[in-house]
Amino acid sequence: MIESLLLNLQRHDVLTDEERETLKAILHRGRRFSAAEDIVSEGSRPGYSSLLIDGFAARYKLTAEGTRQITAIHIAGDFVDLHAFLLKTMDHGVIALSNCQIALAEHPDLKLITERQPHLARMLWLDTLVHGSIHRAWIVAMGRRSKVSHLAHIICELYVRLTAVRRTHERSFYLPLSQGEMADVLGLSLVHMNRVIQALRREGLISWINQTITVLDWEGLVEMAEFDPTYLSLRVEPR
Amino acid sequence: MIESLLLNLQRHDVLTDEERETLKAILHRGRRFSAAEDIVSEGSRPGYSSLLIDGFAARYKLTAEGTRQITAIHIAGDFVDLHAFLLKTMDHGVIALSNCQIALAEHPDLKLITERQPHLARMLWLDTLVHGSIHRAWIVAMGRRSKVSHLAHIICELYVRLTAVRRTHERSFYLPLSQGEMADVLGLSLVHMNRVIQALRREGLISWINQTITVLDWEGLVEMAEFDPTYLSLRVEPR
């Protein structure tokens, strides 16, 4: 059930059997959520953190005028709110982008890990740090890349992350985001989002049909995005 | 010497005497850096993390065309690269924006903290999480706010963070960023950055003279920015 979490963490360092057992022991089956349901709401103070077992979710914030900005896309194996363990109060909401299955880790159990299994605790800390790296990559893409390049970057990143948890097939992956939702990722209007997607298609870099993205030209996409996966820390080494 | 770090951490939870002593013991005096010097370079694998004792620094990434995006502004009391403790490889550079004084924490010492002082380890983890929250706030500002509102948000954030480490005086604070550097924060051209700053002045919200920003109308600035400091976790509670 938590295989994708293990795949996720073990991209960075090896886990002992004991550590794997601990994770299995503390993660209990949680609820299912339907697409568009809030998994965690902004301002709440959850007593547990949610691991996404299956499906897609997003962190988001709303502005006063009612626009939305998505700050992270989550896939199977991601803790969507591990940071709430120490931040306590959620500074953003988390919404299901598809039907989602969630497992829960109670915060007292996480605290015990920090007290008894320092290496595992560092691996969880690392998980939050990698999401911080992703945030930084997004900031750069938003501030200094063209919108086409920004979209290419997001697709490259999702392709790599989904491959790590075995959610890609050949050069394709399922992505249940509407163009309007993707516009909330890039900070664009829906209309312009559509035109940016068409630009990537016109270049022959991707196809995007029926919620399925196929990378037609990986090299070209990487170049367009200036994608360098260093920031994802995909290297097994002692942490 | 590390007073500002203590002020920083103690905004979130109380530290014991022992924890304070540990921090004092592991932080040894490091180098000084002049403005525009690289404190940490992208791609490096430092064996220590750098605490900013005094001065201003920024995390940044360069794009292939040579443009720069600043992803974080650091002030006294900030660890500029605590995440390198676990990420190992720097995904970005850190540059001094003014003359800076740095203290160093060796990674083996930090590892010992995770093994022996779990609460202190959580406080350090929390410090990296707060910077993640700041990243998210920046993403929202970049994606869904007007440029004037974005600048107002950054000024509000800096004002609050600088106040916590006693670097504000009345309603003013020193900020040694040129308009060109600030443009790299907002992802704007230098010319347009200038016009955005003038807009904030024209509204009577701030003055910005001689590297000194004075908040003339805090309420108005907060409203313009839609600033809500929740994301800074400024609340003392058990972590």
Place this chain on the structure above:
DNA sequence: CGCGCAATTGAGTCGACTCAACGTTGGTGG
């Protein structure tokens, strides 16, 4: 006093927005 860097202003261009309409598709109920 003059050099160099930062700040400012003007003008023309292009990217991204809004408003508006139309096409496509999958699901639902008569």
Place this chain on the structure above:
DNA sequence: CCACCAACGTTGAGTCGACTCAATTGCGCG
């Protein structure tokens, strides 16, 4: 089985924000 609806995707037209290029001003330091 088909008609209809709702949501999503696509296209066009006009406007405004942000860009680039270019020139000018202001100021601190040698």
